[in-house]
Amino acid sequence: VIDPNPDLTFTGERFRVHYTLSGYGEDDARQVAAFICVEQTIEFPHELVPPGALHDLMVGQVETFTPQGDSRFGVVISYASEAAGMELPQFLNVVFGNVSFTPGVRVERFELPPRLAGAFRGPRFGRQGVHDLMAVYDRPLTCTALKPLGLSAGQMAEMAYRCALGGIDIIKDDHSLSDPPFCPFRERIPRCVEAVARANRQTGYRSLYFPSVGGRMEAFHQKVAFAREAGADGLMIMPAFSGLDTLRMVAEDDAVGLPLIFHPGFLGTYRRSGDFGLSPFVLHGQLSRLMGADITIFPHYHGRFAPPKVECQLALEGTSTPMQHVKANLPAPAGGVRAEHFEEMRDFYGWDAVFLMASNLHRHGPDLVESSRRIRAVAEGLVAGA
């Protein structure tokens, strides 16, 4: 019924996606695997596609099918790189578009072959680049967030100044700080930039300021440009709202050229849904790197979200698993981190990480400069080999 399309050619390159299917007997799981192969590609009655390239190459292929006990099956499916269209949206669409609605399908990891990987620049700075910016090569970086929502731009700048004076490495806007009338973006960013620069002149440190850029998309690109021109050292973006492909676009834009933080707000269901969704390895690791994020925030196993430790291990591994030329990025465990955790965190995540601590920084005492100094001192006590 379907005639061949002469413009449809295949290089033969295929990428592999590792799924776990849960809650199925073996026969059903094999059917789900076959369903994924068709649904994620031609999404068309396979029997109506005549033999040939379209039938044989565009459709996904089950590479391995491995019972894992307890009604779980590991399935590796390969897809033609052509199906992914050499772009992030269609790549993610093939990996998990429609089957995000199929019960018990979880994406564990993916493998990128060279040609498809070539469609992505990946993190501009990556781990090494961020360390170069800070001139810090032997200890975890410290990070804090400006909050609470409700303060004025001047108050946020004063807070940024004090944190920088105490030596916090990275000072970012809280993700709730969009552009409210009581703390306008165009006032907040230059004031915080100036405050951190002033502190740096006093300390000799190189603290960085990362505003949160988001809000109404009509103004998004203007805000990115404004923040850059105002002297922001980097940007934090929430892909859930601004778009999974928007962070990538900003990361690859040479006119921006700043390091980026991926904030995972609103994306938790991809991760916390047990047998559904994306593994922490994919969400916080591989995907954040395809998007070009240099720093990827995720919940630490101690704290307000307290995911199982193994999930943090997966997130960590995803930040550095080989993906062709795509650089490793920096894991930034967060969400209730305390200074008492730093040593254990260094042992768990390694020194090449960012420890994000906000609420608990304020719990250290009323003097934010002194609290920040103590945090930095703890981090400096964790130098490699110490």
Add this chain to the structure above:
Amino acid sequence: VIDPNPDLTFTGERFRVHYTLSGYGEDDARQVAAFICVEQTIEFPHELVPPGALHDLMVGQVETFTPQGDSRFGVVISYASEAAGMELPQFLNVVFGNVSFTPGVRVERFELPPRLAGAFRGPRFGRQGVHDLMAVYDRPLTCTALKPLGLSAGQMAEMAYRCALGGIDIIKDDHSLSDPPFCPFRERIPRCVEAVARANRQTGYRSLYFPSVGGRMEAFHQKVAFAREAGADGLMIMPAFSGLDTLRMVAEDDAVGLPLIFHPGFLGTYRRSGDFGLSPFVLHGQLSRLMGADITIFPHYHGRFAPPKVECQLALEGTSTPMQHVKANLPAPAGGVRAEHFEEMRDFYGWDAVFLMASNLHRHGPDLVESSRRIRAVAEGLVAGA
């Protein structure tokens, strides 16, 4: 410790979010409710915020707490409209940003007060507007998708022509059709527009063509403009990739002015994760309308995804639940729909709906014009009161 911000004023207007907390005992559930109030707003140690407006009004407030049995609790939390910043991203951030990482938290619905609702235009056309475009007021609309991925632009146009000749009301690109070299966007759209217009001249019908606009965000706005200038009748957008706020931006753009279809690909984990995420009422209904979608696609309870019937009921209710001036939009159940289901679907969804049938249209037989005529005839047989 925190001084008052003189620019922080509150109108007193608050919006309410209905959550279900699952898997908790009552004491823990109350703690989670209190946690949400702080985490979703100031995200700061509450005890360090001095009494006053910030402490009393910015933080969420538990309005009701209702045991529902089986370790489940219904909790209604109100937030100041000011916390939502009069924009979709920050509104969603308050509703479910960080707590998307908290186990057992599900958003069931939200209530929009007038001032906050005023930040949203909602669907430009809505149910009535789409019916006006079609001049069809008494039966479900039929819809199909151009596929499989792999065909050329010419083949897609020929398929669109045949479907329109048979009288399918809405012909859309499959969501996998981004901009592949074998079926380029800038060739596909004008050819499909011409094909559907040619069929309309022959039939006297008003079939509409909705291209899928997505892909790399660098070209997104150019593609929207191109599709509009090429004569597309509407656009389909995938908010997961292009951004939850991007669909809204396109919907509110008078220079575009086209009806929009919300495709939920990659968003399934929000819905299918059981006790986590967003209810179908929110995801497919309320949220799709805040984004300005005129037609909202979701999986029908018969077919390839087969969610529980109650979930389709919730999605349906969300498309028309009162939200101030925000118009109702059209539910478009999909994913394995068959013509034999139409009558039952009319009974379930009402006549004011779009029945999306793609794969099974091709299973009706080799003559796509004839198959499309039969589909239209079935829909025409379902006129209100028939």
